Amino acid sequence: MEKNRLLKNLKKTLAVGAIIVMAASLFTACGNKSDSSSDSSGMTGEISVVSREDGSGTRGAFIELFGIEVKKDNGDKVDKTIKSAEVTNSTAVMLQTIKGNEKAIGYVSLGSMSDSVKALKVDGETASVENVKSGDYKVSRPFNIVTGKKTNAAAKDFISYINSKEGQAIVDKEGYVSEDATDSYAKSDASGKIVVAGSSSVTPLMEKLAEAYKKVNSDVKVEVQQSDSTTGVTSTIQGVCNIGMASRELEDSEKAKGVKSQEIARDGIAVIVNRSNGLSDITSDQVKQIYTGKITDWSEIK
Amino acid sequence: MNNSFKEKAMQLVFLLAACASIIAVILICVFMFGNGIPAMSKIGIVNFLTGTLWEPFADVYGILPMIVGSIYVTVGAIIIGVPVGIFCAAYMARFCGPLQYKVLKPAIDLLAGIPSIVYGFFGLVVIVPIMKDIFGTSGKGILTASIMLGIMILPTIITVSESAIRAVPESYYEGSLALGATHERSVFATLIPAAKSGITAAVILGVGRAIGETLAVSMIIGNQAIMPDSILSGARTMTTNIVLEMGYATGIHRQALIATGVVLFAFILIINLLFTLIKERSARNE
Numbered sequence: 001m002e003k004n005r006l007l008k009n010l011k012k013t014l015a016v017g018a019i020i021v022m023a024a025s026l027f028t029a030c031g032n033k034s035d036s037s038s039d040s041s042g043m044t045g046e047i048s049v050v051s052r053e054d055g056s057g058t059r060g061a062f063i064e065l066f067g068i069e070v071k072k073d074n075g076d077k078v079d080k081t082i083k084s085a086e087v088t089n090s091t092a093v094m095l096q097t098i099k100g101n102e103k104a105i106g107y108v109s110l111g112s113m114s115d116s117v118k119a120l121k122v123d124g125e126t127a128s129v130e131n132v133k134s135g136d137y138k139v140s141r142p143f144n145i146v147t148g149k150k151t152n153a154a155a156k157d158f159i160s161y162i163n164s165k166e167g168q169a170i171v172d173k174e175g176y177v178s179e180d181a182t183d184s185y186a187k188s189d190a191s192g193k194i195v196v197a198g199s200s201s202v203t204p205l206m207e208k209l210a211e212a213y214k215k216v217n218s219d220v221k222v223e224v225q226q227s228d229s230t231t232g233v234t235s236t237i238q239g240v241c242n243i244g245m246a247s248r249e250l251e252d253s254e255k256a257k258g259v260k261s262q263e264i265a266r267d268g269i270a271v272i273v274n275r276s277n278g279l280s281d282i283t284s285d286q287v288k289q290i291y292t293g294k295i296t297d298w299s300e301i302k
Numbered sequence: 303m304n305n306s307f308k309e310k311a312m313q314l315v316f317l318l319a320a321c322a323s324i325i326a327v328i329l330i331c332v333f334m335f336g337n338g339i340p341a342m343s344k345i346g347i348v349n350f351l352t353g354t355l356w357e358p359f360a361d362v363y364g365i366l367p368m369i370v371g372s373i374y375v376t377v378g379a380i381i382i383g384v385p386v387g388i389f390c391a392a393y394m395a396r397f398c399g400p401l402q403y404k405v406l407k408p409a410i411d412l413l414a415g416i417p418s419i420v421y422g423f424f425g426l427v428v429i430v431p432i433m434k435d436i437f438g439t440s441g442k443g444i445l446t447a448s449i450m451l452g453i454m455i456l457p458t459i460i461t462v463s464e465s466a467i468r469a470v471p472e473s474y475y476e477g478s479l480a481l482g483a484t485h486e487r488s489v490f491a492t493l494i495p496a497a498k499s500g501i502t503a504a505v506i507l508g509v510g511r512a513i514g515e516t517l518a519v520s521m522i523i524g525n526q527a528i529m530p531d532s533i534l535s536g537a538r539t540m541t542t543n544i545v546l547e548m549g550y551a552t553g554i555h556r557q558a559l560i561a562t563g564v565v566l567f568a569f570i571l572i573i574n575l576l577f578t579l580i581k582e583r584s585a586r587n588e
Binding site (some may be wrong): 045048053054055076077079083084085086087088089093096097100101103104164228229230231234275 | 332358359423426427430434438440441443454520522524525526527528536538545546547549550551552
C-alpha cells in the first residue's frame with residue numbers, strides 16, 4: 001500500500017517534470033525561430049502599422065507632415081490613418097512594439113530615439129538634429145509654449161530664460177534643435193510658483209530647463225506636469241496652468257480663445273522600423289500610402 | 303453625562319465612517335449618469351450601443367466594437383483562467399503536501415499583488431513576441447490579452463475556490479471513500495460539485511476583474527476601434543477606449559467616453575448582482 005503510493009507520487013512528479021521540459025522547449029523553439037527569420041534582408045509580409053493615440057502631438061504633426069490628414073470641402077480635417085493600425089499611448093510602448101516585431105513600422109520623436117530600433121531615411125535624408133536644423137529633413141515639428149492673456153511676472157521670467165543663450169544651450173545638449181538666441185539671461189526680481197503642463201514630448205526637455213533654471217533663479221518654483229498637447233492648451237485657456245506645452249501648431253479654434261504660442265525648439269519625427277528590417281530608405285509618399293492602407297505588404301516597397 | 307456624550311460622539315464618528323463609502327458610490331453614480339445619459343440621448347441610445355463606427359472627429363460614436371471587444375477578452379480570460387484556477391485550488395486543498403503548500407500559497411498571493419502595469423509590460427515583452435512567432439500576426443490582439451487576463455484572474459479564482467472546497471464537510475469526502483471511490487474521484491466527483499456555488503462566485507469575481515482591467519490590456523491588445531474578425535485580430539475594450547482618449551476629449555466626445563463608462567458600470571452591476579444572488583442561494587442551501 002505504502003509502496004504503491006510512493007510509486008504513484010513518483011509518477012506524478014515525473015509527469016509534471018515532463019510537462020515543464022516540454023513547455024521550456026516550446027519557448028526556446030520560438031526563440032530560435034525569430035532568430036532565423038531576422039536575417040532576411042528582402043522584407044516580405046504584411047506590414048504592422050503602429051500609430052499613436054488621437055490626442056498625441058506626435059500623431060498630429062506626423063499626419064499633417066505626410067499628408068495623411070485630408071482637408072474636406074467644409075474645412076474640417078479628417079485623419080485618414082487606417083482603422084486597423086495599432087494604437088499605443090506612449091513612446092515607451094511604441095519603441096518596445098517596434099523592437100519586438102520585425103514587420104512593424106511606427107514613428108517617434110527624434111529626441112526619444114533609441115538604438116533598439118532603426119530610423120529610416122525619409123526621401124534620402126537621415127533623421128538627425130543637423131538635418132532638421134538645416135531643413136533637409138522635412139519631418140519636424142515645433143515645440144511650443146502656450147501662454148494665455150494674463151502671464152504673471154514669474155512665468156515671464158522663466159520664458160525669458162528659455163529663450164536666452166543659456167536656455168537654448170540646454171535644448172542643444174538634450175538632442176533637440178535650438179532656436180537662435182542672442183541675449184543672456186538676466187535675473188528679474190520675480191518670485192512665486194508657476195505650473196507648466198502639456199505635451200509628453202516636450203516634458204522631458206521642459207524638466208531639464210526647469211532644473212537648470214532653479215540654479216539661476218531659486219525664487220521661482222517651476223512645476224512641470226505631463227499630459228498631452230491638447231490638454232496643455234486647454235489648461236492654459238482655463239487658467240489651470242501658467243504655461244502650456246504643445247508639440248504642434250495651435251489650431252485656429254484654440255487661438256480664437258485668446259492663447260498664443262511661441263516656439264522654443266524643434267524636434268524631428270523619426271519613422272522607425274525593427275532593426276532586422278533590411279530597408280533603410282523610404283519616400284514620404286510610401287509612408288503616406290502605408291498609413292492610409294494603400295500599401296499593405298513590405299514586398300511592395302522597393 | 304460625560305460618558306454618554308462621548309458615546310454619542312463616537313457613534314456619530316462611526317456612522318460617518320460607514321457612510322463614506324456609500325456617499326462615494328452615490329457621488330460616482332450621479333456624476334456618471336449625469337454626464338453619460340445626456341450624451342447617450344444626444345447620440346441616440348440605439349446608435350450608441352449598436353453603432354460599429356467610432357470616429358470622434360466626425361462626431362460618430364458607436365461603441366459596439368468596444369462592447370464586443372470587452373466580451374471576447376473576458377470570455378477568453380475565463381476559458382484560460384478558470385480550469386487552471388480550479389485545478390490549482392483542488393491541488394492546494396486536497397493533493398499537495400504542506401511543503402508544496404508553503405511555496406504555492408505565497409506565490410499566488412504575490413501574483414495578486416503585482417501591479418497591472420508590470421503585467422502589461424510582461425505581456426508586451428514576453429507574450430506578444432511569442433504570439434507573433436506562433437501565428438505570424440503582429441502579436442497584439444484578443445488572444446494575447448485573454449492569456450494575460452487569464453493569468454491576472456488566477457489569484458482571485460484560486461483563493462475563493464480553495465476556501466470553497468475546504469468548506470465542504472469532511473464527511474462528504476469520507477463517505478465517498480467509504481463507498482470505494484479513489485482519492486481523485488472523491489475530490490472531483492464529490493467535493494468540487496459540493497463546492498459548486500463557491501466556485502461559481504469565484505468565476506464571477508474573476509469576470510469582474512477581467513472586464514475592468516485597463517492598463518495591462520491597453521498595452522497588448524492593439525487598441526484598434528474595429529469589429530474584431532478573429533481572436534487574433536486587434537480590438538479595443540471599453541476600458542481602454544476611455545483611458546486612451548479621456549486626456550484630450552472635449553464636449554460631446556468627453557460625454558461619450560463617460561457614457562462608455564456608464565455601459566461598463568452596468569456590466570459590473572449585473573455581475574455583482576449575479577454574485578449576490580449566487581451567494582444567497584448557497585447560504586440557503588446550507
